[in-house]
Amino acid sequence: MPNIVVVGAGVSGLTTALLLSKNPAYSVTIVAKHMPGDYDIEYTSPWAGANYLPVAPESGNRWEKNTWPELARLAKDVPEAGIHFQNTVSYSRKKDTDTVTGQWMKELNSTTPWFKDVVPDFRVLPESELPAGVDSGTAFTSVCINVAVYLPYLISQCLKNGAVLQRAVLTHISEAADLHHSGAKADVVVNCTGLLASKLGGVMDKEVIPVRGQIVVVRNDPGVMLTVSGTDDGEDEVLYIMKRAAGGGTILGGTYQKGKWESQPDPNQALRIMKRAVELCPALTGGKGIEALSVIRHAVGLRPLRLSGVRIEKEKIGSTWVVHNYGHGGWGYQASYGCSEGAKELVDEVLAPKSKL
Numbered sequence: 004m005p006n007i008v009v010v011g012a013g014v015s016g017l018t019t020a021l022l023l024s025k026n027p028a029y030s031v032t033i034v035a036k037h038m039p040g041d042y043d044i045e046y047t048s049p050w051a052g053a054n055y056l057p058v059a060p061e062s063g064n065r066w067e068k069n070t071w072p073e074l075a076r077l078a079k080d081v082p083e084a085g086i087h088f089q090n091t092v093s094y095s096r097k098k099d100t101d102t103v104t105g106q107w108m109k110e111l112n113s114t115t116p117w118f119k120d121v122v123p124d125f126r127v128l129p130e131s132e133l134p135a136g137v138d139s140g141t142a143f144t145s146v147c148i149n150v151a152v153y154l155p156y157l158i159s160q161c162l163k164n165g166a167v168l169q170r171a172v173l174t175h176i177s178e179a180a181d182l183h184h185s186g187a188k189a190d191v192v193v194n195c196t197g198l199l200a201s202k203l204g205g206v207m208d209k210e211v212i213p214v215r216g217q218i219v220v221v222r223n224d225p226g227v228m229l230t231v232s233g234t235d236d237g238e239d240e241v242l243y244i245m246k247r248a249a250g251g252g253t254i255l256g257g258t259y260q261k262g263k264w265e266s267q268p269d270p271n272q273a274l275r276i277m278k279r280a281v282e283l284c285p286a287l288t289g290g291k292g293i294e295a296l297s298v299i300r301h302a303v304g305l306r307p308l309r310l311s312g313v314r315i316e317k318e319k320i321g322s323t324w325v326v327h328n329y330g331h332g333g334w335g336y337q338a339s340y341g342c343s344e345g346a347k348e349l350v351d352e353v354l355a356p357k358s359k360l
């Protein structure tokens with residue numbers, strides 16, 4: 004039986020482990036420094052919204068396109084996964100075209116994006132439905148994930164398939180080969196270490212940088228999931244609102260600050276986030292202003308951006324085969340099944356000679 008060790012218990016590691024553990028021929032161990040339930044600045048997945056708002060261009064849409072069917076199935080048929088459908092509106096302003104956030108959301112801001120035929124109910128908004136200052140907009144049905152429910156759900160599915168979870172802090176990726184729960188050497192290691200891929204021995208990927216995201220989590224209900232291409236408060240400040248499923252609260256975002264490691268919320272930034280959200284969506288507080296926001300917490304997460312694109316590759320490091328799946332920036336959930344399928348294909352390739360024995 005091939006032995007596989009997945010390093011990382013964020014959405015990337017758990018989804019990859021889930022797909023691998025569906026194959027009864029594979030024996031899977033997940034090792035990680037942080038697990039669901041932990042809140043740490045080195046561990047991105049618990050801080051995410053998280054929703055499905057595609058940002059990849061059509062030429063690179065495999066990961067996001069192949070993820071939608073599974074997220075939609077979970078929202079429809081698996082309530083315990085903590086995902087629900089949401090009416091979604093995306094606004095675009097011409098003045099954001101060349102900004103950092105405008106470039107990041109270029110596909111999302113298009114009125115003819117590739118995903119118009121993927122998500123249900125896609126339509127271009129008439130001018131009469133656009134707020135002041137907005138030049139175009141689209142509406143569609145998407146999903147929002149309560150990550151505090153969804154990450155434990157992924158663990159439960161891995162455990163059901165026989166995977167074993169263990170804590171470990173690696174200094175070099177090849178150490179993972181000795182951590183399979185059977186005590187035998189792993190035949191392949193899967194590297195889903197997110198932001199820490201920049202610091203892990205044997206990987207040390209300097210292309211991986213943090214993109215700081217500050218958020219406010221509130222109890223108020225916006226009634227709709229909203230996003231705008233930019234704000235007037237600086238190129239690295241953004242505006243999005245999403246209500247998580249199953250009592251997870253509403254996320255007000257945010258920031259998109261490349262290269263910033265600061266883990267503490269900035270009070271001034273928090274004020275701007277709340278002001279922008281209530282201005283765009285007065286329904287949040289029934290027209291009563293930001294004083295009527297019921298704040299659950301202020302928080303910061305670091306998106307693990309790889310400047311040259313996500314790394315889904317196999318590589319022999321010393322005597323160990325490693326399959327990488329890291330560097331998902333701000334779209335790790337919405338591409339999770341597509342990327343994990345890609346990583347699983349590479350694991351299958353590495354193990355093919357052994358499987359034939």
Ligand code: FAD
Pocket residue numbers: 010011012013014015016034035036037038045046047048049050051052053054055056171172173174195196197198199200203215216217218257303304305306307328329330331332333334335336337338
């Ligand atoms: P992580 O979640 O960081 O997991 C890495 C794992 O590797 C951890 O378990 C860690 O302990 C382990 N690890 C690392 N190094 C070692 C080591 N040396 N030894 C042992 N274990 C190690 N994405 C969306 O799709 N939609 C959204 O709406 C969305 N909103 C976001 C909002 C915010 C504010 C932020 C910050 C992010 C958002 N994202 C969103 C992005 C998404 O959260 C990330 O892309 C995703 O969580 C990355 O997951 P990961 O599993 O690759 O990394």
